[in-house]
Amino acid sequence: MFRRFERLLHPYPEAEPALPPKGFVSFVWACTAGLRGYIGWLALLSAAISTYEALLFWMLGRILDWLPAVEPARLWTLHGPVLEVLAIVLLASIVLIALQTIVKHQTLAINFPLRLRWNFHRLMLGQSMAFYSDEFAGRVTTKVMQTALAVREMVFTTTEVIIGIGVYFLTIVLLAAGFDQRLMLPFLLWLAAYGVSVWYFVPRLGRIGKAQADARAMMTGRITDAYTNISTVKLFSHTHREAGFARQAMQEFRTTGYRQMRMVSAFEIVNHALVVLLILGATGYALLLWSRGQVGPGAVAAVSAMALRISGMSHWIMWEMASLFENVGTVQDGMGTLTRPRAVVDRPDAAVLQVPRGEVKFEAVRFGYGKPTPVIDDFHLTVRPGEKIGLIGRSGAGKSTLVNLLLRFYDVDGGRILIDGQDISRVTQDSLRSHIGMVTQDTSLLHRSVRDNILYGRPGASEEEMVQAARRAEAHDFVLGLSDLHGRRAYDAHVGERGVKLSGGQRQRIAIARVMLKDAPILLLDEATSALDSEVEAAIQASLNQLMRGKTVIAIAHRLSTIMAMDRLIVMDQGRIVEEGDHRSLLAQGGLYAKLWAHQSGGFLGES
Known part of the structure; x- marks a missing residue:
């Protein structure tokens, strides 16, 4: 059953993603494309569960009112049908809870953010070189990852807290009025005061959350940048300098974190004060009405239980609302990157x-x-x-x-x-x-196997064609001697990030093999043999001459002797x-x- 619900939402749609709109609401709406039906079911189920929970307190109050007024032997005779209905409602709640949690956790929890990350990643892959020249790779990665998760959490919070709790509160107010309309007053006063506190604190938490998301992305970007260029860092003995560079970003993140936690602490203190006042007001007012004989003991029990339930829920609501606006800030921060038009x-x-x-x-x-x-x-x-x-x-x-x-x-x-x-x-x-085939001076290899890197030139090529390209690039012999920490050897060995496990000459020969396999009619050479020693260059030059035969070639070289012919x-x-x-x-x-x-x-x- 779980697998059936997990397969309802496909996380990797084939259609090319459109550029998301820049408006916040329209951005989030665009993110829900293809899964709004499941979100609708989640909202309906959350509302139904909230109604059921509120009814429990009403049931408790009614039962307490029946007990003093009926002989024990006649309880089932007089109220049996109603009690049976209550039992059926309790049993039916199992189905409601099961459906709600399965839709949330099996259909949406994993597939929703995966779908967004898949689409965001494809949008970023389509960005121009100018875009990446102005951005940290780690920063872009953080935006893709955390924005997708923030959108999911916003949707979950909206369906469970705003819709679910809204229905819950409306239900308990109406049920309290069923005992006596005056019992609505403490709840409505609390709601007004709680709304004012949320109106004050939550947007401020959202603004801090946006600043914190940006600080987090900058911190991640700087750390990733150091790891990506670790050879340069070590070559210039700048490990302490890079630590200090990252520390500046960490300090900015720390500052925003402190601001956030101060606001959270103040919100929690105000929230607890309001809850205490609600319990005192609701229970005290119900007792006052009972002492005057205007309501029964069931009303006192039900109203007190409702107030206590809101007491427990208000802290959860507070954190969920704070989280909601923190996620709003995260999404707003990510939108600046993810909605940028392609140049x-x-x-x-x-x-x-x-x-x-x-x-x-x-x-x-x-x-x-x-x-x-x-x-x-x-x-x-x-x-x-x-x-x-x-x-x-x-x-x-x-x-x-x-x-x-x-x-x-x-x-x-x-x-x-x-x-x-x-x-x-x-x-x-x-x-x-x-x-167009191109070999550059600064050869970049993917952190994959040698085979994957060569086949990048023509993924459909056969093993024999791939090996032949490696032979022509004078790479086959050294590839056979490669191995990695996982025991993979030769063409299955992984080359490390950007090919760091290989020498410059080895990386260049893999890159040349990749272009040879591509066999494009136009060839660009940008210092193609600059990383090779003279002996290897002489061997590869013959292969390059063969590769250039019949092609249109544009070559760049600072070493004029390499292009004088x-x-x-x-x-x-x-x-x-x-x-x-x-x-x-x-x-x-x-x-x-x-x-x-x-x-x-x-x-x-x-x-x-």
């Missing part, structure tokens, strides 16, 4: 890119990362099908920016980029990048082409390329 999106009518030839053309391209001074300005370049060009220039000349624009990590500010005559802004990003060299400065030609003709011109060649130290491009 690079596919057009609704985007086509699938077709690359029969591999021509790349830049037409009057202008781009500046949102700044007034462009990094690339009025850039024109045509790379013929199968041509191999090298991009050369000092740091900041715009070489890597040009590659990022071709991959459409960013959209151009002006002009356009064409592949075989197709504007890349009018095709899908996935189809664009599926036709390209068909054409493009010399860039301040976002423009200042020279172009082959190695010999550029040296003969005596221009910028000749100066860069002359200033190389050990084969590397100098900064001056």
